[in-house]
Amino acid sequence: MQEAVSQEAGSFSCLVCGCGSVGFLILERLRREHITFTCLDNDPARVKELREQNYEALCIDIIDKERLSGLGWFNVVFFVSDSHEVNLSGVLWARKALPSAHVIARANDPINKVDLLEAGADFVIYPQEIIANTAYSSLEQLRCSGNSSKLIHILEQWTGTLGIVLHTNPDPDGISCGLALAELAHIANPDLHVQLLYDGVIGYQENRALVNILELKLERLTPKSLTQCEYIALVDSGGPGINNGLSRDTPVHIIIDHHNEQQISQNAAFIDIRPRYGACASILTEYIKALNITPDPKLATALLYGIRTDTKDFHRNLSPNDLMNAAFLLQYADAELLEKIMFPQYSYETMDILGHAILHRKTRSGYLFSNVGYVRNRDALPQAADMLLSLEGISTAIVYGITDEAIIMSGRNRDVRLNLGTVMSETFGAIGDAGGHATMAAASIPLSIFSLVRDKEVLLDLVIEPLLQNLYRQIGLLEENVEQK
Numbered sequence: 001m002q003e004a005v006s007q008e009a010g011s012f013s014c015l016v017c018g019c020g021s022v023g024f025l026i027l028e029r030l031r032r033e034h035i036t037f038t039c040l041d042n043d044p045a046r047v048k049e050l051r052e053q054n055y056e057a058l059c060i061d062i063i064d065k066e067r068l069s070g071l072g073w074f075n076v077v078f079f080v081s082d083s084h085e086v087n088l089s090g091v092l093w094a095r096k097a098l099p100s101a102h103v104i105a106r107a108n109d110p111i112n113k114v115d116l117l118e119a120g121a122d123f124v125i126y127p128q129e130i131i132a133n134t135a136y137s138s139l140e141q142l143r144c145s146g147n148s149s150k151l152i153h154i155l156e157q158w159t160g161t162l163g164i165v166l167h168t169n170p171d172p173d174g175i176s177c178g179l180a181l182a183e184l185a186h187i188a189n190p191d192l193h194v195q196l197l198y199d200g201v202i203g204y205q206e207n208r209a210l211v212n213i214l215e216l217k218l219e220r221l222t223p224k225s226l227t228q229c230e231y232i233a234l235v236d237s238g239g240p241g242i243n244n245g246l247s248r249d250t251p252v253h254i255i256i257d258h259h260n261e262q263q264i265s266q267n268a269a270f271i272d273i274r275p276r277y278g279a280c281a282s283i284l285t286e287y288i289k290a291l292n293i294t295p296d297p298k299l300a301t302a303l304l305y306g307i308r309t310d311t312k313d314f315h316r317n318l319s320p321n322d323l324m325n326a327a328f329l330l331q332y333a334d335a336e337l338l339e340k341i342m343f344p345q346y347s348y349e350t351m352d353i354l355g356h357a358i359l360h361r362k363t364r365s366g367y368l369f370s371n372v373g374y375v376r377n378r379d380a381l382p383q384a385a386d387m388l389l390s391l392e393g394i395s396t397a398i399v400y401g402i403t404d405e406a407i408i409m410s411g412r413n414r415d416v417r418l419n420l421g422t423v424m425s426e427t428f429g430a431i432g433d434a435g436g437h438a439t440m441a442a443a444s445i446p447l448s449i450f451s452l453v454r455d456k457e458v459l460l461d462l463v464i465e466p467l468l469q470n471l472y473r474q475i476g477l478l479e480e481n482v483e484q485k
């Protein structure tokens with residue numbers, strides 16, 4: 001789906017057909033904004049008046065297709081005469097002659113609107129009072145926010161069910177993005193059914209609080225739930241199988257992400273990956289802004305919380321956009337709701353894992369490693385790594401443990417010379433799922449047949465050494481000198 005404007009970058013021009021009261025307001029606005037345009041009307045007297053006002057108006061009848069075709073190429077074409085039949089004929093012509101142009105038509109009643117849309121108009125406006133402003137804002141949106149318009153345009157065309165797949169063990173950033181995309185899909189296309197799907201567990205007491213307090217309906221990602229989806233969207237994940245429960249060959253239609261993993265070749269209709277952004281919620285907030293949508297308090301609160309947690313309260317991977325988007329959301333967010341989500345109680349298990357991580361830490365040259373043994377709640381690992389990174393003298397903290405299915409690692413880093421995401425992916429990418437950002441990364445190495453071993457901690461002790469040796473080698477640490485401290 002090509003964007004109309006991208007065809008002739010730099011030379012943006014409009015054609016205004018019909019220069020009555022509405023058309024004239026549009027001309028004035030275009031001139032004020034220094035946008036190149038051509039205008040025409042079929043009434044010689046009107047054309048004369050326009051010329052007296054320094055508009056180079058042409059005397060052409062909209063139904064004269066030959067003369068219209070001689071005018072050349074335009075990015076946007078307006079048909080805003082008083083006559084519905086004339087406007088309709090113009091739309092039909094433009095759809096054929098200028099297939100990639102954005103066509104805006106004026107309707108005099110709702111039935112006209114349906115006719116014009118069916119004829120291929122991209123946007124239909126009425127009544128008069130708002131015509132000029134609406135027309136201009138659609139033009140502006142088209143120019144400034146190609147991506148959000150494109151997303152809406154794609155969603156509009158779909159029928160059936162859209163499955164929004166969150167990542168494995170979804171975090172607030174992913175959850176809020178799923179919620180935002182569902183809202184955009186609902187606005188673009190109320191008939192499109194949307195399901196939020198996830199696998200793993202909703203760990204972290206704050207994440208559970210987010211889901212419960214906002215009363216979100218998240219469903220399990222299963223082969224059955226997948227077959228019910230005609231379309232799949234990924235938020236906060238760069239491709240199928242990258243930190244989500246999809247197999248790598250699952251066709252995916254939308255990808256919105258801020259991680260910089262190597263992207264698997266994708267034929268998705270919509271891909272927007274911005275590694276510069278601290279949170280994926282920031283990207284979704286920009287769509288909301290560009291589309292002039294007022295987010296409801298729940299959505300604004302969720303997105304704000306997503307940005308806050310992914311940037312660790314504006315301290316980590318922060319971009320100016322994250323701050324501006326957070327400021328935008330703040331006007332709509334519910335402070336009381338945010339308070340409830342942010343300060344829930346810790347579970348006993350999380351507290352135990354944090355305690356274990358502190359007691360079993362080993363450090364060397366600014367690196368800290370900690371074995372937390374068998375865990376059910378894997379989300380306690382990044383919390384432990386976060387906490388241990390604040391220990392004096394530590395620039396990189398890596399916490400590891402074992403679940404029923406995998407050996408898991410979570411790392412946090414503030415040493416600018418080290419890209420922890422790259423280290424993890426180079427060390428463990430071949431045998432598991434691994435990657436992340438320079439400052440935060442994770443790895444998960446499946447146990448496969450060894451998942452049958454009953455004593456997982458013994459298994460971990462048996463296999464962890466060679467894995468750690470590889471990691472030490474990657475980061476240039478002499479393995480024998482990692483000591484308890």
Ligand SMILES: [Mn+2]
Pocket residue numbers: 173174236258278279280310
């Ligand atoms: Mn994220």
